[in-house]
Amino acid sequence: MTSPVAAPGIHATALVDPQAQLDSSVSVGPYTVIGPHVRVAAGTSIGAHCVIEGHTTIGRDNRIFQFNSLGAIPQDKKYAGEPCELVIGDRNTIREFCTFNIGSPGDNGVTRVGHDNWIMAYVHLAHDCVVGNNTIFANNTQLGGHVHVDDWAILGGFTVAHQFVRIGAHSFTAMCSLLFADLPPFVMCQGQPAQARSMNFEGLRRRGFSAERISAVKAMHKALYRDDLTLEQARARITELTEKHPESAPDVQMMLSFLQQTSPQRGIVR
Incomplete structure:
Protein backbone atom coordinates (compact mmCIF):
# COMPACT_ATOMS: atom_id res chain seq x y z
CA MET A 1 0.00 0.00 0.00
CA THR A 2 1.35 3.43 -0.89
CA SER A 3 1.39 6.28 1.62
CA PRO A 4 -1.00 9.20 1.09
CA VAL A 5 0.36 12.47 -0.25
CA ALA A 6 -0.26 15.96 1.14
CA ALA A 7 -0.59 17.45 -2.36
CA PRO A 8 -0.07 16.13 -5.88
CA GLY A 9 3.51 14.86 -6.04
CA ILE A 10 4.40 15.83 -2.47
CA HIS A 11 4.65 12.96 0.03
CA ALA A 12 2.62 13.29 3.20
CA THR A 13 5.74 13.15 5.38
CA ALA A 14 7.54 15.95 3.51
CA LEU A 15 7.69 19.31 5.30
CA VAL A 16 7.25 22.05 2.70
CA ASP A 17 6.98 25.57 4.06
CA PRO A 18 3.77 27.27 2.89
CA GLN A 19 5.82 30.17 1.50
CA ALA A 20 7.97 27.94 -0.72
CA GLN A 21 7.15 28.26 -4.41
CA LEU A 22 6.95 24.85 -6.09
CA ASP A 23 5.46 24.27 -9.51
CA SER A 24 2.50 21.91 -9.39
CA SER A 25 4.46 19.31 -11.38
CA VAL A 26 7.31 19.08 -8.83
CA SER A 27 7.58 15.83 -6.88
CA VAL A 28 8.96 15.66 -3.34
CA GLY A 29 9.90 12.43 -1.58
CA PRO A 30 9.33 11.28 1.99
CA TYR A 31 10.80 13.23 4.93
CA THR A 32 12.25 15.99 2.76
CA VAL A 33 12.31 19.50 4.28
CA ILE A 34 11.90 22.59 2.08
CA GLY A 35 12.27 26.09 3.49
CA PRO A 36 10.26 29.27 2.89
CA HIS A 37 12.60 30.96 0.41
CA VAL A 38 12.92 28.00 -1.96
CA ARG A 39 11.61 28.13 -5.53
CA VAL A 40 11.45 25.03 -7.75
CA ALA A 41 10.41 25.08 -11.43
CA ALA A 42 8.39 22.57 -13.42
CA GLY A 43 9.37 18.95 -13.86
CA THR A 44 11.95 18.75 -11.09
CA SER A 45 11.93 15.70 -8.82
CA ILE A 46 13.32 15.79 -5.28
CA GLY A 47 14.07 12.54 -3.48
CA ALA A 48 13.60 11.44 0.09
CA HIS A 49 15.38 12.91 3.13
CA CYS A 50 16.65 16.06 1.41
CA VAL A 51 16.99 19.46 3.10
CA ILE A 52 16.59 22.44 0.75
CA GLU A 53 16.80 25.77 2.52
CA GLY A 54 18.03 29.34 2.21
CA HIS A 55 17.33 31.55 -0.80
CA THR A 56 17.54 28.65 -3.24
CA THR A 57 16.19 28.68 -6.79
CA ILE A 58 16.04 25.41 -8.75
CA GLY A 59 15.15 25.31 -12.44
CA ARG A 60 13.26 22.86 -14.63
CA ASP A 61 13.55 19.10 -15.00
CA ASN A 62 16.27 18.48 -12.43
CA ARG A 63 16.64 15.06 -10.80
CA ILE A 64 17.68 15.51 -7.18
CA PHE A 65 18.27 12.18 -5.47
CA GLN A 66 17.85 11.39 -1.78
CA PHE A 67 19.93 12.75 1.13
CA ASN A 68 21.06 16.07 -0.38
CA SER A 69 21.68 19.33 1.50
CA LEU A 70 21.11 22.34 -0.78
CA GLY A 71 21.17 25.98 0.27
CA ALA A 72 22.71 25.74 3.73
CA ILE A 73 24.73 28.69 5.00
CA PRO A 74 28.37 28.88 3.89
CA GLN A 75 31.14 27.33 5.97
CA ASP A 76 32.60 30.79 6.40
CA LYS A 77 33.13 32.33 9.86
CA LYS A 78 32.54 35.80 8.40
CA TYR A 79 29.00 34.95 7.32
CA ALA A 80 26.47 36.87 9.44
CA GLY A 81 23.09 35.84 8.06
CA GLU A 82 23.04 37.85 4.83
CA PRO A 83 20.40 36.73 2.25
CA CYS A 84 22.84 35.10 -0.16
CA GLU A 85 21.69 32.59 -2.77
CA LEU A 86 22.05 29.22 -4.42
CA VAL A 87 20.85 29.13 -8.04
CA ILE A 88 20.60 25.82 -9.92
CA GLY A 89 19.67 25.74 -13.60
CA ASP A 90 17.81 23.14 -15.67
CA ARG A 91 18.16 19.40 -16.36
CA ASN A 92 20.85 18.70 -13.80
CA THR A 93 21.28 15.32 -12.15
CA ILE A 94 22.38 15.60 -8.51
CA ARG A 95 23.10 12.26 -6.88
CA GLU A 96 23.12 11.30 -3.20
CA PHE A 97 24.76 13.17 -0.28
CA CYS A 98 25.76 16.35 -2.13
CA THR A 99 26.19 19.63 -0.24
CA PHE A 100 25.77 22.92 -2.11
CA ASN A 101 26.08 26.04 0.07
CA ILE A 102 24.73 29.52 -0.65
CA GLY A 103 27.11 32.34 -1.57
CA SER A 104 28.77 34.83 0.75
CA PRO A 105 28.81 38.63 0.93
CA GLY A 106 32.55 38.53 0.27
CA ASP A 107 31.84 37.71 -3.40
CA ASN A 108 28.70 38.10 -5.54
CA GLY A 109 26.65 36.37 -2.89
CA VAL A 110 25.57 33.55 -5.23
CA THR A 111 26.63 29.95 -5.67
CA ARG A 112 25.56 29.05 -9.20
CA VAL A 113 25.13 25.79 -11.13
CA GLY A 114 24.24 25.93 -14.83
CA HIS A 115 22.39 23.44 -17.01
CA ASP A 116 22.76 19.76 -17.98
CA ASN A 117 25.37 18.89 -15.38
CA TRP A 118 25.91 15.33 -14.12
CA ILE A 119 26.91 15.54 -10.45
CA MET A 120 27.63 12.27 -8.68
CA ALA A 121 27.46 11.39 -4.98
CA TYR A 122 29.19 13.25 -2.14
CA VAL A 123 30.10 16.35 -4.18
CA HIS A 124 30.65 19.57 -2.21
CA LEU A 125 30.23 23.03 -3.73
CA ALA A 126 31.37 25.64 -1.24
CA HIS A 127 30.14 29.22 -1.18
CA ASP A 128 30.38 31.33 -4.33
CA CYS A 129 31.34 28.47 -6.64
CA VAL A 130 30.22 28.89 -10.25
CA VAL A 131 29.66 25.77 -12.37
CA GLY A 132 28.91 26.07 -16.09
CA ASN A 133 27.00 23.67 -18.33
CA ASN A 134 27.46 20.04 -19.39
CA THR A 135 30.05 19.23 -16.73
CA ILE A 136 30.61 15.89 -15.03
CA PHE A 137 31.62 15.72 -11.36
CA ALA A 138 32.55 12.19 -10.28
CA ASN A 139 32.04 10.99 -6.71
CA ASN A 140 33.59 13.00 -3.87
CA THR A 141 34.67 15.99 -5.96
CA GLN A 142 35.25 18.81 -3.46
CA LEU A 143 35.40 22.50 -4.43
CA GLY A 144 36.60 25.18 -2.04
CA GLY A 145 34.98 28.60 -2.02
CA HIS A 146 34.92 30.80 -5.14
CA VAL A 147 35.99 28.02 -7.54
CA HIS A 148 34.84 28.46 -11.16
CA VAL A 149 34.30 25.43 -13.40
CA ASP A 150 33.67 26.14 -17.09
CA ASP A 151 31.51 24.21 -19.59
CA TRP A 152 32.23 20.58 -20.45
CA ALA A 153 34.86 20.08 -17.73
CA ILE A 154 35.10 16.55 -16.32
CA LEU A 155 36.35 16.13 -12.76
CA GLY A 156 37.48 12.65 -11.74
CA GLY A 157 36.56 11.06 -8.43
CA PHE A 158 38.08 12.65 -5.30
CA THR A 159 39.25 15.73 -7.20
CA VAL A 160 39.89 18.60 -4.75
CA ALA A 161 40.15 22.24 -5.83
CA HIS A 162 41.63 24.95 -3.61
CA GLN A 163 39.56 28.10 -3.14
CA PHE A 164 39.59 30.61 -6.02
CA VAL A 165 40.93 28.04 -8.51
CA ARG A 166 39.51 28.22 -12.05
CA ILE A 167 38.94 25.09 -14.13
CA GLY A 168 38.75 25.72 -17.86
CA ALA A 169 36.28 24.42 -20.44
CA HIS A 170 36.80 20.91 -21.83
CA SER A 171 39.45 20.15 -19.20
CA PHE A 172 39.75 16.79 -17.44
CA THR A 173 41.12 15.77 -14.03
CA ALA A 174 42.20 12.25 -13.15
CA MET A 175 41.05 10.57 -9.96
CA CYS A 176 42.45 12.12 -6.75
CA SER A 177 43.80 15.23 -8.48
CA LEU A 178 44.64 18.12 -6.15
CA LEU A 179 44.39 21.57 -7.75
CA PHE A 180 46.24 24.53 -6.26
CA ALA A 181 46.58 26.38 -9.60
CA ASP A 182 44.26 27.22 -12.49
CA LEU A 183 43.63 24.41 -14.98
CA PRO A 184 43.50 25.88 -18.51
CA PRO A 185 40.90 24.86 -21.09
CA PHE A 186 41.40 21.48 -22.80
CA VAL A 187 44.13 20.32 -20.37
CA MET A 188 44.15 16.88 -18.75
CA CYS A 189 45.85 16.73 -15.35
CA GLN A 190 46.72 14.21 -12.67
CA GLY A 191 48.56 14.18 -9.36
CA GLN A 192 48.94 15.78 -5.93
CA PRO A 193 49.53 18.57 -6.72
CA ALA A 194 48.08 18.16 -10.19
CA GLN A 195 50.38 18.27 -13.21
CA ALA A 196 49.42 18.66 -16.85
CA ARG A 197 49.61 15.38 -18.77
CA SER A 198 48.04 16.05 -22.17
CA MET A 199 45.03 17.68 -23.78
CA ASN A 200 41.53 16.17 -23.72
CA PHE A 201 41.63 15.13 -27.37
CA GLU A 202 39.21 12.23 -27.08
CA GLY A 203 36.64 14.44 -25.36
Missing part, protein backbone atom coordinates in the same frame (compact mmCIF):
# COMPACT_ATOMS: atom_id res chain seq x y z
CA LEU A 204 36.98 17.04 -28.11
CA ARG A 205 36.44 14.42 -30.83
CA ARG A 206 33.32 13.20 -29.06
CA ARG A 207 32.02 16.77 -29.02
CA GLY A 208 32.49 17.15 -32.76
CA PHE A 209 35.68 19.22 -32.88
CA SER A 210 37.11 19.23 -36.40
CA ALA A 211 40.64 18.10 -37.20
CA GLU A 212 41.67 21.73 -37.67
CA ARG A 213 40.41 22.76 -34.24
CA ILE A 214 42.14 19.78 -32.61
CA SER A 215 45.37 20.71 -34.40
CA ALA A 216 45.13 24.17 -32.87
CA VAL A 217 44.61 22.65 -29.41
CA LYS A 218 47.73 20.52 -29.96
CA ALA A 219 49.66 23.68 -30.84
CA MET A 220 48.40 25.38 -27.69
CA HIS A 221 49.59 22.42 -25.64
CA LYS A 222 53.00 22.64 -27.26
CA ALA A 223 53.28 26.36 -26.51
CA LEU A 224 52.20 25.99 -22.89
CA TYR A 225 53.99 22.80 -21.94
CA ARG A 226 56.53 21.55 -24.46
CA ASP A 227 58.61 24.49 -25.70
CA ASP A 228 59.94 25.85 -22.40
CA LEU A 229 58.25 29.22 -22.87
CA THR A 230 57.19 31.70 -20.21
CA LEU A 231 53.46 32.22 -19.88
CA GLU A 232 53.74 35.54 -21.69
CA GLN A 233 55.69 33.93 -24.55
CA ALA A 234 53.16 31.10 -24.75
CA ARG A 235 50.28 33.58 -24.97
CA ALA A 236 52.02 35.37 -27.84
CA ARG A 237 52.53 32.06 -29.67
CA ILE A 238 48.90 31.07 -29.13
CA THR A 239 47.68 34.42 -30.48
CA GLU A 240 49.30 33.61 -33.84
CA LEU A 241 47.38 30.34 -34.24
CA THR A 242 44.30 31.96 -35.74
CA GLU A 243 46.29 32.77 -38.89
CA LYS A 244 47.09 29.11 -39.50
CA HIS A 245 43.84 27.72 -38.06
CA PRO A 246 41.10 30.34 -38.65
CA GLU A 247 38.38 27.86 -37.67
CA SER A 248 39.90 27.68 -34.19
CA ALA A 249 39.53 31.40 -33.46
CA PRO A 250 36.90 30.93 -30.68
CA ASP A 251 39.04 28.23 -29.02
CA VAL A 252 42.14 30.41 -29.16
CA GLN A 253 40.25 33.39 -27.76
CA MET A 254 38.88 31.25 -24.92
CA MET A 255 42.40 30.12 -24.00
CA LEU A 256 43.81 33.64 -24.18
CA SER A 257 40.98 35.02 -22.04
CA PHE A 258 41.55 32.31 -19.45
CA LEU A 259 45.30 32.94 -19.30
CA GLN A 260 44.73 36.70 -19.11
CA GLN A 261 42.73 36.21 -15.92
CA THR A 262 45.29 33.94 -14.26
CA SER A 263 47.07 35.70 -11.43
CA PRO A 264 50.88 35.44 -11.30
CA GLN A 265 50.64 34.27 -7.71
CA ARG A 266 48.44 31.29 -8.55
CA GLY A 267 49.64 30.44 -12.05
CA ILE A 268 48.46 27.49 -14.10
CA VAL A 269 48.79 23.76 -13.59
CA ARG A 270 52.20 22.75 -14.92
